[in-house]
Amino acid sequence: MDEIQRQLIREIAGLHEVPQGAYNFRVNGQLDGRAVTENINIVTKEDKPGIDIIIKPGTKNESVHIPVVLSQTGLKESVYNDFFIGEDCDVTIVAGCGIHNGGDKASEHSGIHSFFVGKNSRVKYIEKHYGEGDGNGERIMNPTTHVELSEGAYLEMETVQIKGIDSTKRTTSAVINDNATFIVKEKIMTHGKQEASTDFSVELNGEGSSTDVISRSVAKDDSKQTFYARISGNNKCSGHSECDAIIMDRAVVRAIPELTAADVDASLIHEAAIGKIAGEQLIKLMTLGLTEQEAEDQIIKGFLK
Amino acid sequence: MLEFQNVSYNVSEDNSEKEIIKNINVKIDGRFTAITGPNGGGKSTMAKLIAGIIKPTSGRILFDGEDITDMSITDRARKGISYGFQQPVRFKGLTVNDLITMAAGRKIDITEACSYLSEVGLCAKDYIGREVNASLSGGELKRIEIAMVIARGTALSVFDEPEAGIDLWSFKSLIKVFENMYKKQGGSIVIITHQERILEIADRILVLNNGAIEKYGTREEIFPGLMKGDIACSALTKACDID
Numbered sequence A: 001m002d003e004i005q006r007q008l009i010r011e012i013a014g015l016h017e018v019p020q021g022a023y024n025f026r027v028n029g030q031l032d033g034r035a036v037t038e039n040i041n042i043v044t045k046e047d048k049p050g051i052d053i054i055i056k057p058g059t060k061n062e063s064v065h066i067p068v069v070l071s072q073t074g075l076k077e078s079v080y081n082d083f084f085i086g087e088d089c090d091v092t093i094v095a096g097c098g099i100h101n102g103g104d105k106a107s108e109h110s111g112i113h114s115f116f117v118g119k120n121s122r123v124k125y126i127e128k129h130y131g132e133g134d135g136n137g138e139r140i141m142n143p144t145t146h147v148e149l150s151e152g153a154y155l156e157m158e159t160v161q162i163k164g165i166d167s168t169k170r171t172t173s174a175v176i177n178d179n180a181t182f183i184v185k186e187k188i189m190t191h192g193k194q195e196a197s198t199d200f201s202v203e204l205n206g207e208g209s210s211t212d213v214i215s216r217s218v219a220k221d222d223s224k225q226t227f228y229a230r231i232s233g234n235n236k237c238s239g240h241s242e243c244d245a246i247i248m249d250r251a252v253v254r255a256i257p258e259l260t261a262a263d264v265d266a267s268l269i270h271e272a273a274i275g276k277i278a279g280e281q282l283i284k285l286m287t288l289g290l291t292e293q294e295a296e297d298q299i300i301k302g303f304l305k
Numbered sequence B: 001m002l003e004f005q006n007v008s009y010n011v012s013e014d015n016s017e018k019e020i021i022k023n024i025n026v027k028i029d030g031r032f033t034a035i036t037g038p039n040g041g042g043k044s045t046m047a048k049l050i051a052g053i054i055k056p057t058s059g060r061i062l063f064d065g066e067d068i069t070d071m072s073i074t075d076r077a078r079k080g081i082s083y084g085f086q087q088p089v090r091f092k093g094l095t096v097n098d099l100i101t102m103a104a105g106r107k108i109d110i111t112e113a114c115s116y117l118s119e120v121g122l123c124a125k126d127y128i129g130r131e132v133n134a135s136l137s138g139g140e141l142k143r144i145e146i147a148m149v150i151a152r153g154t155a156l157s158v159f160d161e162p163e164a165g166i167d168l169w170s171f172k173s174l175i176k177v178f179e180n181m182y183k184k185q186g187g188s189i190v191i192i193t194h195q196e197r198i199l200e201i202a203d204r205i206l207v208l209n210n211g212a213i214e215k216y217g218t219r220e221e222i223f224p225g226l227m228k229g230d231i232a233c234s235a236l237t238k239a240c241d242i243d
């Protein structure tokens, strides 16, 4: 790995050195390092690019890091990563993709991640997307996430895209069984002419299943964002989605909820709030001695924290 | 130290001008001045004029002899003016610690940030990491607002009804907060208040009624009359009852 690649890894995975536990580094389409543990195995797929991550039942307090970096301009790849998580686990999975594009051709990464989570397991899934580089080539990321939660399972997905991705289409689908819970916390900031579209569909099939899909975003300059949140309640369940966006300059934000209740005991709520930074917030911070620009930066930083 | 010269503030309402502050001339040079008067008298408007949140329609405002009329909110804050709002602002995402740190204007450690919260009677460890969002109660928010002004420690601190929403038991210690500020910090304090107990500890009292100064003088001169039932006073006690 060179310095640019190491820097990307630091941005997306917060890693300064080789992580503890299992990991798989993918650099410019090639395997660049892997470690497995007694409980967590990583196997390269035979039929298509990608890996299978197999976590033994009962695995607790372990983590898997699977960062991807692209620093070669014009590289386009689709990678399939499947997670098979046994029963009664408690694990943290850190994925993420960093693109450095110093050239004129578009670099594109599509990560297709599927999670099959066993009974009563808890999973924390952290995914961070980041782009940089002074070339004219676009940086494109289209992550697809599919989640299947068995009885009593819990998956919390934290997804962050703060900087440097020109175009992104993120699709997340989930099937939730009895007493299982799916939580999403999404943070997005777009600027320039960037476009981001996120699309969540959650099927609450199990009795006592629940979901909470929360998106906070900031759209600056001429950027555009679309937020779809579809929740179907097919049993006694509860679902909540929330889109909270700060809009600035000439940006456009659309929030489109779709709630389908197919059971009288399904309780579904959607909240959406799109607006500029409240004037009184700017004024308050200015009375503390911040300039208007500093106040704006602090408010956004806090909002996306 | 703070001077209003012929300051007026008008707003236009349905094609007519409404005078909210009417040609005020006043020097606020005491160390502890209380501003009181009926609801709608123009007190908060005066505070906003001091902080630069609104600009006078005419007249000049001087701070330590310098004309600050055209100065921005930020520049006034940096010159040493602090303003604790009547209605504190909520922020999604920013924590109490973030705000206290911004108020202090420098890197401070948690111990120092906590000391400002303790001063206003908040158990620091419960609050320091909390978001200043809709989940805080009105009284908690009000205390954090006061703590921010204390953390700034500037030459002039203006508090707009700091007592509002503070429960009776904590009110005593609130008075101590201002007494401590008076003793420890070198600056001047201006408190907009409807509370007798705060008026009692002020050096000077200014009564603002209908956009004009009705009375201004030392506590000894003004306070007894207020308690006897002049026009401003009936409104004053009414306001107290509402609180």
Ligand SMILES: Nc1ncnc2c1ncn2[C@@H]1O[C@H](COP(=O)(O)OP(=O)(O)OP(=O)(O)O)[C@@H](O)[C@H]1O
Pocket (backbone or CB within 6 Å): B011, B013, B018, B020, B037, B038, B039, B040, B041, B042, B043, B044, B045, B046, B086
């Ligand atoms: N932008 C505005 N447009 C119209 N009227 C205004 C505006 N700002 C203030 N006012 C009016 O000016 C008057 C003074 O308001 P101000 O908030 O200064 O009163 P106050 O003395 O602080 O009252 P209180 O004790 O209730 O806090 C009120 O009648 C208010 O409705």
Ligand SMILES: [Mg+2]
Pocket (backbone or CB within 6 Å): B043, B044, B045, B086, B160
């Ligand atoms: Mg007021």
